[in-house]
Amino acid sequence: MDSSTSFERKKHIRFFSRILQILPHRYSILDTSRLTITFFALSGLDVLNALDHLSEKNKQEIIEWIYSLQVIPNEAESNTCKCGFRGSTCNGVTTPQYAKAMESTNEYDSSHIAMTYTGLASLLILSDDLQRVNKKACLEGIRALQLPDGSFKSTYDGSENDMRFIYCACCVSAILNDFSAIDTAQATSFIRKSLCYDGAFGQGPGLESHGGSTFCAFASLKLMKTLNSALSKQQLKWLEYWCVSRQKMGFHGRPHKDDDTCYSFWVGATLKLLGVFELIDFKENEEFVLSTQDNIVGGFAKWPQIHPDALHSYMGVCGLSLMGLHNLQPIDPALNVTQRVRTHMEELHAKWAAAETRKLQTTSMDRSRTKSSTIDRTHTGTVVLAFVIGLGAVVVPWIYKVYFRHAT
Amino acid sequence: MSSSSDEDESYKMYKDRPEWNDVKSVPQDDGPAPVVQIAYSEKFKDVFDYFRAVMAMNEKSERALELTGSAIELNPANYTVWHYRREVLKALKKDIAVEMKFLSQIIMEQQKNYQVWHHRRALVEWSQDFSEELDFTADIISRDQKNYHAWQHRQWVIQEFEQWDGELDFIDKLLEQDVRNNSAWNERYFVIEHTTGFTDEVVKREIEYAIKKINLATKNESAWSYLRGVLQDKGLTWSKSLCDQIHSWRGEGLRSPHLAAFLLDMFDEDLEKKKCDVNKTMDKVRSLCKELAEDTDTVRRKYWNFVLQRMTKEYEVK
Numbered sequence A: 001m002d003s004s005t006s007f008e009r010k011k012h013i014r015f016f017s018r019i020l021q022i023l024p025h026r027y028s029i030l031d032t033s034r035l036t037i038t039f040f041a042l043s044g045l046d047v048l049n050a051l052d053h054l055s056e057k058n059k060q061e062i063i064e065w066i067y068s069l070q071v072i073p074n075e076a077e078s079n080t081c082k083c084g085f086r087g088s089t090c091n092g093v094t095t096p097q098y099a100k101a102m103e104s105t106n107e108y109d110s111s112h113i114a115m116t117y118t119g120l121a122s123l124l125i126l127s128d129d130l131q132r133v134n135k136k137a138c139l140e141g142i143r144a145l146q147l148p149d150g151s152f153k154s155t156y157d158g159s160e161n162d163m164r165f166i167y168c169a170c171c172v173s174a175i176l177n178d179f180s181a182i183d184t185a186q187a188t189s190f191i192r193k194s195l196c197y198d199g200a201f202g203q204g205p206g207l208e209s210h211g212g213s214t215f216c217a218f219a220s221l222k223l224m225k226t227l228n229s230a231l232s233k234q235q236l237k238w239l240e241y242w243c244v245s246r247q248k249m250g251f252h253g254r255p256h257k258d259d260d261t262c263y264s265f266w267v268g269a270t271l272k273l274l275g276v277f278e279l280i281d282f283k284e285n286e287e288f289v290l291s292t293q294d295n296i297v298g299g300f301a302k303w304p305q306i307h308p309d310a311l312h313s314y315m316g317v318c319g320l321s322l323m324g325l326h327n328l329q330p331i332d333p334a335l336n337v338t339q340r341v342r343t344h345m346e347e348l349h350a351k352w353a354a355a356e357t358r359k360l361q362t363t364s365m366d367r368s369r370t371k372s373s374t375i376d377r378t379h380t381g382t383v384v385l386a387f388v389i390g391l392g393a394v395v396v397p398w399i400y401k402v403y404f405r406h407a408t
Numbered sequence B: 001m002s003s004s005s006d007e008d009e010s011y012k013m014y015k016d017r018p019e020w021n022d023v024k025s026v027p028q029d030d031g032p033a034p035v036v037q038i039a040y041s042e043k044f045k046d047v048f049d050y051f052r053a054v055m056a057m058n059e060k061s062e063r064a065l066e067l068t069g070s071a072i073e074l075n076p077a078n079y080t081v082w083h084y085r086r087e088v089l090k091a092l093k094k095d096i097a098v099e100m101k102f103l104s105q106i107i108m109e110q111q112k113n114y115q116v117w118h119h120r121r122a123l124v125e126w127s128q129d130f131s132e133e134l135d136f137t138a139d140i141i142s143r144d145q146k147n148y149h150a151w152q153h154r155q156w157v158i159q160e161f162e163q164w165d166g167e168l169d170f171i172d173k174l175l176e177q178d179v180r181n182n183s184a185w186n187e188r189y190f191v192i193e194h195t196t197g198f199t200d201e202v203v204k205r206e207i208e209y210a211i212k213k214i215n216l217a218t219k220n221e222s223a224w225s226y227l228r229g230v231l232q233d234k235g236l237t238w239s240k241s242l243c244d245q246i247h248s249w250r251g252e253g254l255r256s257p258h259l260a261a262f263l264l265d266m267f268d269e270d271l272e273k274k275k276c277d278v279n280k281t282m283d284k285v286r287s288l289c290k291e292l293a294e295d296t297d298t299v300r301r302k303y304w305n306f307v308l309q310r311m312t313k314e315y316e317v318k
């Protein structure tokens, strides 16, 4: 390889910005998943620390477009099982006005779990506060997609079910800070059953180990916090060995397959989550990823000498970011967004929790004003709970302060 | 850019078809500032404008079926089109065999598309006719030996309709063509797990099988992983004849990194079970890790040094 190959930051910024505008006709196959492409482009810009290349007006327009893709409950609430986000309006959200696009109008209109995940993630990247997300409906939409074996399908009307969609369900739950829509025990059991004899995960039980499904499986266990109960120490060792074995120069997804840019992220992120990412050969990995860079139009391809695409361009910059190269923003390996976005998300969670506490406190005050005879057991429970939370809110910072003073 | 059928002069836009002039097409409402727009062709717009109209009317007719065919040709990844097509097929009580022929052609052109394989499974679930599935997947696999979708569909058919007989022969043939076909190795494990199970006898047989294959290609990760896999419950040192084989390969000077890694894990097991002299075994561990890190598997040198550190910490008496 030409050792002078440098990282073409400016060209990548242009590449991702262009994708956000328009794709040529040959990409019509992406029609139902335009939201995912939006996510790749936005998160790509974020990893490049280049979101300021989008004007504030443009960002706001993107936010509005994403919200227009939200499937919200109809009046009869007969469609909650289909709530979440659609990937585009191609399947006929026929509304007279754009503003009304959020109302579902035909029975074939439905969310897709990958779009719900990438839609929410995109909103976070744009620093939106998710205020207009119907969280309850999103979670109902997720709940409706889990199958008895613990796996998820992608849309209510039916699709294949595999590890990818468990991961999407976990990301949605993590972003909304609520795992109540997932039967995590069943999901964990499905993941365990998909552990292949060679130490990594397939898309489902009995299926061949694969870098993509291994990432989805392992990141899901991390997000659900069920990793410790799911895998033994020995199993973790074998998984480590399988993952490091995927490096030839860059990474590939299955034994004897060619290296492919996206696995520098899928396998790389799994190794990062395993805490042993530093053990790979950074130089070789970087050289491979850069060999798939398009030095003219920007972006990355799956292999050298072929056209770049949105997914591989995003995974390419993520793969390089994992190694801390080229001033790229650090990413959160489990959620596949920048750490900046993760922090923004956690701040939102803290705000939601504080609002919840305030709500409970107000309720308890209202209730204590009512006559004691009307307070039944449930109310007493709520009051006690609110009291404990309220007390906690006061006492914990106090204890912290005292401890802090004494400690220093 | 236009596909060949765009230039096909006999093709008539839906808006110009008299049998459709009672339907008002529904253009896509993409809002005032769409993101990741697609520069649809005129043909694409025309077909999907009518597809949206048909869905809104919920019309399940012959012409609707034809329209879904046009839509699928333009975008086989549109899962809603496939779903709608299934609804129409059901409503019209269409012959599944005819649909299967249509589908097989599309799969040949779209071998890695999730929707086509999901449609295939849905059709087999309805008809319960799996008679063509093993041949069909075998055909796809012969074109692309590692096609994940084809293997997944094949495993589903085999399990659902208990078609286990003959599968080991099928795998044998594939491994004779390419001993590194990891999908075939995986299928072997899948079949045994669901039929005989890994009894002592079967494990012994499978060890012999793997040894033969390793002799054909000593650096074949798939065969080595399989060997680990069949021994995962019993332990890598369970078979005396395998231990002898491993040592004799080493004695012959075989430098496969997989052999060294396997031996390393055998030592790990011995050390953990306290079945060996710690100092002597750790000396061997050190030289194996050194060989891997500095000579036979240098891309993973940091990993092998890490393994050595981990084992030293775990077993060496201070």
Ligand SMILES: [Zn+2]
Binding pocket: A260, A261, A262, A263, A302, A312
């Ligand atoms: Zn790829």
